[in-house]
Amino acid sequence: MTRLPVSLQSLIIQCIALLLTALPSPLLLFFLSYQPALWLLALAQGSVAAVLSRVWRQPAWWPPLHFGFFPVILLAQQASIPPGVYLGAFLLLVLFYWSTFRTRVPLYLSDRKARQALTSLLPESRAFRFIDLGSGLGGVPFYLEQRFPQGRFFGTEIAPAPWLISRLRAWFKRSHVVFMRRDYTRINLGEFDVVFAFLSPAAMPDLWQQAQDQMRSGSLFISLSFEVEARPPDQVVSLAEGARHTLYVWRM
Numbered sequence: 073m074t075r076l077p078v079s080l081q082s083l084i085i086q087c088i089a090l091l092l093t094a095l096p097s098p099l100l101l102f103f104l105s106y107q108p109a110l111w112l113l114a115l116a117q118g119s120v121a122a123v124l125s126r127v128w129r130q131p132a133w134w135p136p137l138h139f140g141f142f143p144v145i146l147l148a149q150q151a152s153i154p155p156g157v158y159l160g161a162f163l164l165l166v167l168f169y170w171s172t173f174r175t176r177v178p179l180y181l182s183d184r185k186a187r188q189a190l191t192s193l194l195p196e197s198r199a200f201r202f203i204d205l206g207s208g209l210g211g212v213p214f215y216l217e218q219r220f221p222q223g224r225f226f227g228t229e230i231a232p233a234p235w236l237i238s239r240l241r242a243w244f245k246r247s248h249v250v251f252m253r254r255d256y257t258r259i260n261l262g263e264f265d266v267v268f269a270f271l272s273p274a275a276m277p278d279l280w281q282q283a284q285d286q287m288r289s290g291s292l293f294i295s296l297s298f299e300v301e302a303r304p305p306d307q308v309v310s311l312a313e314g315a316r317h318t319l320y321v322w323r324m
């Protein structure tokens with residue numbers, strides 16, 4: 073049960089909480105002639121959902137999200153927001169988060185400290201090919217390209233909006249970084265000397281298998297924040313005292 077994706081867990085939690093809150097209402101009306109107000113039902117549904125979320129040991133930010141879900145819908149209804157706004161917001165989210173429900177890797181960006189630390193791992197004098205798997209808005213290859221003129225930089229991104237933004241940025245910057253709109257599982261990692269990934273724990277087992285199958289001996293596999301269980305890293309670069317992020321490096 074706990075291995076279901078958190079989005080599916082949340083859907084189940086919301087449905088169960090809805091049933092548990094909606095079903096007693098007719099009984100209250102029948103036996104006590106009491107009809108609870110809609111906002112009261114929404115708060116009750118949110119409380120039940122938040123408790124279920126805790127019981128299911130979802131990450132800490134989920135119970136408040138569950139609690140607020142229906143109350144926020146009620147509030148939005150009262151604000152009479154035109155339906156087109158919801159459609160627009162939904163489409164925007166789809167374009168940015170695309171198949172996150174499948175890949176379980178959302179868009180969030182690495183910071184300058186991570187990019188700086190990466191520079192210490194790349195070859196200083198010889199030519200090399202570098203790829204960022206899930207390149208987001210392109211920040212990592214853009215940063216490195218300026219510091220390693222002998223490198224060839226690539227990024228691959230599955231979501232249309234970040235990919236388009238990185239292409240436009242490359243055009244404005246007159247950058248030579250090549251951004252592909254492709255699932256990295258369809259890319260041959262053997263074509264690169266350095267493979268960088270900042271994904272999620274869920275993506276790491278399959279990616280590690282792909283790296284082992286395809287990467288050439290001596291090439292570098294670098295993961296920001298997420299380790300692989302199968303093999304301890306050859307090098308660990310902590311970005312700062314107590315920092316949340318760490319670079320894990322494997323020499324293949």
Ligand SMILES: C[S@@+](CC[C@H](N)C(=O)[O-])C[C@H]1O[C@@H](n2cnc3c(N)ncnc32)[C@H](O)[C@@H]1O
Binds near residue numbers: 168257
């Ligand atoms: C955490 S972000 C990292 C962005 C960027 N690399 C950085 O460091 O700022 C991960 C990105 O990987 C993308 N992604 C997830 N699965 C992917 C896949 N199978 N192929 C290509 N991109 C993927 C997501 O859309 C998201 O933009």
